[in-house]
Amino acid sequence: MVDFAQLATFQAVIDTGSFEAAARELHVTPSAVSQRIKALERSVGQVLVRRAKPCVATPAGEALVRFAGQVALLEREALAQARDGTRVSIVVNADSLHTWFLPALAAVPGPQYELHTDDEHYTADLLRSGTAMAAVTADEEVVQGCRIERLGSMRYLACGKNTQAVILYDRKDRLQHRIWPDKSDTPVHYVPSASAFIEAIRLGLGWGVVPEWIAREDIAAGRYEDLGRHLDVPLYWQYWRIGSAVLEELTAAVKAAAAPYLKS
Template structure:
């Protein structure tokens, strides 16, 4: 049986993680032509193009299983080394500090902005990990799992990605907020449910703040209120702090995670447009099927932080 070269696999992982042959060469402390030669040799062994030479570089469909394999080998190797050498002492001045285990995970923007860092902080320091966090829409996080770029992720996708286990985390609750003046201007009669015809007219013309073009949660909420699709004016604001600030400033209404909404409601900066009516978005934790202490500890930390923060 053919053998895959570990150095070539590690180089593949570095090219995709760093985004370019040049950056991978820097990280691996080798020349760029060495990186090229290793990738070409690996591609010759497999008989397929493995890396799309885009900016940033991505794994091709053929490259995805090899990228996942490379990440898994690296993780297992680091863990074995850490175990063999004993726990990281944490002494800053120790010469030859161990190379940290890279933990690449993806989460949606609202999880990152609210509860996810709590989970990361629960990992004991002696695990000596380096977090490589990606942010992506919760409907699209599964792509990074599938192509092997990340080992785990918070996703809205409940069907397990190939090679992954999936566990429910609970639901993120969103409340429909607007600044008091904006609410009075656009919804003078309030937004009772089921929405009367006047409310549907108001929802059709009131500006709504949407994270980006992949964020459909506001449009689905409108449909749940009035029973059909509307095409209101939209402000796209792809930043969690800017999103809620845009609502506080009266640019439009929008759905805000309850963790952020509560502060705005308590301070009077916003009002709840539909008291008692909310949107629950179920989230799942998907992770590689791998017997890894780091992945197990991370999974425990994520599930416990999610249990505190989600519904």
Template structure:
């Protein structure tokens, strides 16, 4: 497969347009267009959906992963020095806030690009090729990826008073509160406040705006300090987490995987 065409395809998907890719590659938009057409002709399928922004088609998503894998291996082979290698990772906000960063600190050198999403959706960025690795709740490996169990993050339902309305939710993807209500056989649609920040989410509960699911390591000290109470004492919700990463022979990904598993072993429940 033509490496120049592959690099151009990756630039179009990363930047979102033929013009931006041209600026990044220091060529004309016409050259970018010709390279993409040639690559699509070689593959026999449309790879780029010409929209604003440009996105990979279903056929193109596998090629995005492949292009990223080739680029990673090439950088490792040429650089040997890690300061030229960029590693893109998607991680849920609670893990990023509580335990994930020490894993990155244990593997200095690469340039890290972090994305956040709900743990039930982080694997989507692996599928699209945007991320090389993910902390995810998805236990089925994404095609072309390896998977390692990390443990479970335990959540407690807490609030200023033991009444289950209103509800604090991180964003519209966050289903932890609804899952907890279902385990209590109390489904429904209570009033909701959306607070898309791990720190502000906890602060909103402390201020009495509503109740929500808070990681146990955050919740226990606040309960002891009287900032809020358990809504249903003795209950919890465990969310198993997994580390999924590209299935390539990369020394860097192996070392990072070991660091992530070590950090998770300190913070998560088995």
């Protein structure tokens, strides 16, 4: 059986990055923190914390990071009426955040939300590490301890006025190379903002892939051209399988918000 004081101490070390900062947060001595971590590691038979600057969870410790977060979420839900509500951390790709995702949060207004953004092919990594409780992801492999719901596919159109350069969101962004591999050697601009990315295409800085519902409006208005290529990216909603009422309600809201924008 897990000692919850040890588990909370482990979570504090990972969250703050050091034994000393965790001691200050928990109002105990660094020696007490060290003793609790060692006791927890003995009980599971694995090294859980990589003693570095900052301290990080080992692969064995990542499962406990998720578990500690799940315990904390259920505790906050139980005490929500007496405190200031439940905090839910979510990772979502920039295009979903820019288009359909925020109405889902507005439909479930009780929790406090902490959003993270990453490429849709990498968002599940934050679930695995325990940083996020839920994710919009292109990864159909179910993360251990999570449920998965298929949301549909986001269609992207290749668009632009200028095909002599390509615009990428960041160095993880590979959509443009997938939709038009013949132009993989084209000079690249990196624009890590969903709205600025689209504005750069409108201004003729280069070509890029744009979510269909935004692209159709811009093409009709003559802001840029449809370059005749498209790509459908399946998206999934993965979330902790812990019987959380908030996550269940949010899941229903996410599916409803995604439906008008994603292809079945």
